[in-house]
Amino acid sequence: MAATPTAVEDYVKVIYAHTEWQPVPITTGLLASRLGLAASSVTEMVKKLVALGLAVHEPYGAIDLTPDGTALALRMLRRHRLIETWLVQHVGYGWDEVHDEAEVLEHAVSDRLLDALDAQLGFPSRDPHGDPIPTADGTVTVPAxxxxxxxxxxxxxxxxxxxxxxxxxxxxxxxxxxxxxxxxxxxxxxxxxxxxxxxxxxx
Structure with missing residues (x-):
């Protein structure tokens, strides 16, 4: 299976995370604001996500992930949040310093190393900020x-x-x-x- 482009991974992760804690759907305008990109660039990428079967979007409407898009988003969130947790617990980073580091490392860490980090950390359910860490099989539990x-x-x-x-x-x-x-x-x-x-x- 071909590697998924980094931009695609970033987009589905942000789309999923937007509604993880609140119900307001994400639109291209909100997505552009969240990513700090021009609306035209975001619109083109959303079209690509739709073509890849990762998202569903009607013009001027909300962006929703397909089951494949959701699965990819959960894989990326697992990577990001496990890396944040590892950086805080074993490398000495502050919880205010880990986000940008995890943004880079999440695309480079192998599944084998990620599983090893998960085990070393004791299979944590939440990252340093309280966000739920999806399990290897994609299960995620958001607290009430x-x-x-x-x-x-x-x-x-x-x-x-x-x-x-x-x-x-x-x-x-x-x-x-x-x-x-x-x-x-x-x-x-x-x-x-x-x-x-x-x-x-x-x-």
Whole structure:
């Protein structure tokens, strides 16, 4: 089987991850914004994904992955999140430093090495930011959660978006990490910051 182009792997991963924690579907405009690319370039790549049988898309509509597209996305997410976990637990990286490194390494690591990392790590179910790590057979379990901003009070943190490294450093300095309990006072303070994407256990 021919190797899958890196760009294709990146696209399906982002499309899948967009709706992993929330229900709003992704469009070419949102995808372009997420990837930092021109809308015209994204539109052409989405057409390629459709031609490859990895996505379904109607003009001006949402982009959905086919079963093959979903399987590829889960393979890439497994790679990305296991590498992030390994970098934090065994290499000494901070949770704010691993995303970009994993973006590069996920395309180069062999399946054999990835399986060895998984075993060495004890088959973790979540990465340092709380995102679920798919198993080798593609099984993924997203915990029941809601945005902290939508929670009535505080709650135990199950996931923090890794898109803003500076914010991750600030949150860590305040003891707000995956597994920590955010009280009502902290929730009120964080609720006014649009950058904060923290999920807590659903009641």
């Amino acid at each position: 959660a809601l945005l902290l901003a939508d929670a009535a009070a505080g709650g135990r943190v199950v996931r923090i978006s890794d898109r803003d490294p500076e914010l991750l450093r600030t949150l860590e300095s305040e003891g707000i990490v995956v597994g920590a309990v955010v009280d009502a006072r902290q929730r009120a303070a964080l609720g006014g910051d649009a950058r904060v994407s923290i999920w807590v256990e659903a009641p």
